[in-house]
Amino acid sequence: xxxxxxxxxxxxxxxxxxxxxxxxxxxxxxxxxxxxxxxxxxxxxxxxxxxxxxxxxxxxxxxxxxxxxxxxxxxxxxxxxxxxxxxxxxxxxxxxxxxxxxxxxxxxxxxxxxxxxxxxxxxxxxxxxxxxxxxxxxxxxxxxxxxxxxxxxxxxxxxxxxxxxxxxxxxxxxxxxxxxxxxxxxxxxxxxxxxxxxxxxxxxxxxxxxxxxxxxxxxxxxxxxxxxxxxxxxxxxxxxxxxxxxxxxxxxxxxxxxxxxxxxxxxxxxxxxxxxxxxxxxxxxxxxxxxxxxxxxxxxxxxxxxxxxxxxxxxxxxxxxxxxxxxxxxxxxxxxxxxxxxxxxxxxxxxxxxxxxxxxxxxxxxxxxxxxxxxxxxxxxxxxxxxxxxxxxxxxxxxxxxxxxxxxxxxxxxxxxxxxxxxxxxxx
Numbered sequence: 001x002x003x004x005x006x007x008x009x010x011x012x013x014x015x016x017x018x019x020x021x022x023x024x025x026x027x028x029x030x031x032x033x034x035x036x037x038x039x040x041x042x043x044x045x046x047x048x049x050x051x052x053x054x055x056x057x058x059x060x061x062x063x064x065x066x067x068x069x070x071x072x073x074x075x076x077x078x079x080x081x082x083x084x085x086x087x088x089x090x091x092x093x094x095x096x097x098x099x100x101x102x103x104x105x106x107x108x109x110x111x112x113x114x115x116x117x118x119x120x121x122x123x124x125x126x127x128x129x130x131x132x133x134x135x136x137x138x139x140x141x142x143x144x145x146x147x148x149x150x151x152x153x154x155x156x157x158x159x160x161x162x163x164x165x166x167x168x169x170x171x172x173x174x175x176x177x178x179x180x181x182x183x184x185x186x187x188x189x190x191x192x193x194x195x196x197x198x199x200x201x202x203x204x205x206x207x208x209x210x211x212x213x214x215x216x217x218x219x220x221x222x223x224x225x226x227x228x229x230x231x232x233x234x235x236x237x238x239x240x241x242x243x244x245x246x247x248x249x250x251x252x253x254x255x256x257x258x259x260x261x262x263x264x265x266x267x268x269x270x271x272x273x274x275x276x277x278x279x280x281x282x283x284x285x286x287x288x289x290x291x292x293x294x295x296x297x298x299x300x301x302x303x304x305x306x307x308x309x310x311x312x313x314x315x316x317x318x319x320x321x322x323x324x325x326x327x328x329x330x331x332x333x334x335x336x337x338x339x340x341x342x343x344x345x346x347x348x349x350x351x352x353x354x355x356x357x358x359x360x361x362x363x364x365x366x367x368x369x370x371x372x373x374x375x376x377x378x379x380x381x382x383x384x385x386x387x388x389x390x391x392x393x394x395x396x397x398x399x400x401x402x403x404x405x406x407x408x409x410x411x412x413x414x415x416x417x418x419x420x421x422x423x424x425x426x427x428x
Contacts, residue, residue: 038137039114040348045081045341047117048089048107050124051143055094056219060245060275060326061120064143065090067330068118068337070318071310075338077317078424082346086338089113093124095219100124101131108135115140115353118161118333122146122194129155138350140340140357141333141379145269146193147404150378152358157350159357159372160379161333162269163295165194165242166404169201171293171383172265174400174409176238177205180263184212186236188227188251190243191216197404198242198267204406212236217247224250225258232260239263243270249279252286268293268383272325273393285391293383295367296332297416298395299324306332306365306416309423332365339364339425363417364425367399378404382412 039046051065052058065088072086080086089111091103100121107113108131116132119125120143129148132139133155141161142149145168149160176185187202189195195216202211213234215227228251231239239255239262241248248270255261270276271292277284297304302311310331314323321327341348343356360372368382382401386393398411420426 037114037349038112041084043084044087045084045348046087046089046111046113047115047337048091048104048111048113049117050091050093050100050103050107050119050121050128052095052120052124053090053092055096056222056246057095057121057244058246059249059279060272060324061143063321063324063326064118064120064330064333066318066321067310067314067327068334070313071331071334071338073317074313075334075424078422081338081341082348084341084348086341088117093121095121095124097124097127101127104128104131108132108137114138114348114350117141117337118143118330120144122148122190123192125149126193129158133157136350138353140353141336143329143333144194145197145379147197147378148193150376152375152377155377157354159377161336163368163380163383164378164404165197165267166201166204167381167402168267168293168383169198169203169240169242170205170402170409171201171385171400172240172267172291173202173205174402175291175385176240176265180238183237183263184235185210185238185240186213186215186231186234186262187211187240188215188217188224188231188243189241190247191218194267194269195242198240201404202240205409211240217243219244219247222246222250224254227251228254228258228260231255231262232258236262238265241266241270243267245270245272245275246279249276252276252290253280253283256283256286264290266290266292268295271386272299273388274299274322274324275326277391287388288391290388292386292388292393294325294386294395295380295383295399296325296328296365297367298386298393299328300392300394305418309419313423328365335364335419335425336362336370342425342427365416365419367416368401368412 093099115138139158145162145165384399
């Protein structure tokens with residue numbers, strides 16, 4: 001090829017690369033002067049999530065994302081947010097971290113979603129934190145209580161939703177200290193941040209060394225007989241469970257088979273009675289007396305205006321699916337995301353949505369406040385205790401707030417906000 005022709009080709013190639021690079025810059029919302037924002041048009045905003053629709057954690061959790069989508073469909077039917085309809089892409093990761101990385105890459109790189117919303121699981125979501133950060137994708141309201149989501153200096157675009165597991169452990173231990181004093185306390189937790197953070201909270205209240213037997217499980221092994229057998233052999237009287245629903249049911253069922261009947265104190269992520277009762281079937285009465293935690297309205301509180309709203313939406317937009325705590329959770333996430341879009345404004349960018357969350361001030365179904373600020377990216381700051389009695393799970397006592405450090409566990413007495421008349425938030 002002639003030298004001049006070669007030079008012309010090289011220049012053309014360079015220009016093409018520059019144009020491509022400029023186009024990529026606009027794709028990620030960083031382009032100057034109103035460049036396009038991934039997942040956002042004048043009429044639509046597209047977000048995505050990873051959820052265990054199948055696999056060891058699918059029991060109950062597979063209902064969360066459809067419930068969130070149902071709330072979005074309701075909002076869309078009422079005009080959307082700033083004139084935009086919300087499209088929610090739900091990807092099944094089977095609670096397998098390798099799958100999570102694959103589906104999240106697809107959502108970000110191929111589907112060009114605006115944000116990842118409520119990705120579920122501690123081991124699964126941990127594996128995509130750096131990827132989402134490097135691609136500057138808002139990582140909103142992670143469905144887990146790991147303290148990993150609350151690192152604003154390291155992950156400025158990541159925010160939690162659940163109370164963190166240490167807060168939860170402190171509240172459960174506070175109950176044990178006040179009501180089960182002198183009894184031998186033992187602990188079973190998932191072998192990751194979920195179990196470790198929860199145990200840390202329990203020991204902050206009861207003291208290091210106060211937990212007589214500590215056991216862990218992995219979701220790939222559904223035999224928990226060795227752990228439960230160890231509790232029985234040690235004479236444990238109280239067992240704290242930091243378990244997903246399937247392993248809560250497994251633990252309680254296995255204990256019954258071994259003739260072991262402790263007082264169960266169960267993390268909110270694994271304490272939804274309808275989910276557990278379905279798992280246990282005819283053995284559901286084993287749940288009698290189980291103490292759990294939660295921070296959202298209980299699904300059986302039919303006089304609660306939030307439950308009335310969500311029940312209506314469930315019938316109209318979710319095929320009238322069985323209504324449980326996972327349904328309430330999913331719609332609560334949807335309500336918070338709509339509030340966030342409204343607060344971010346009509347000229348939506350990724351930066352504005354992060355600023356809106358950090359500004360805080362959201363009021364929704366929660367029994368305690370969300371903590372969002374520039375320095376705090378954790379979610380709800382406390383919980384309320386529940387107990388199964390006569391086959392019905394009900395709240396008792398006050399809600400509690402505390403921190404993940406050594407602060408006291410304090411009662412929270414303010415009345416939760418009521419939903420707007422049409423169920424769609426307005427700009428606050």
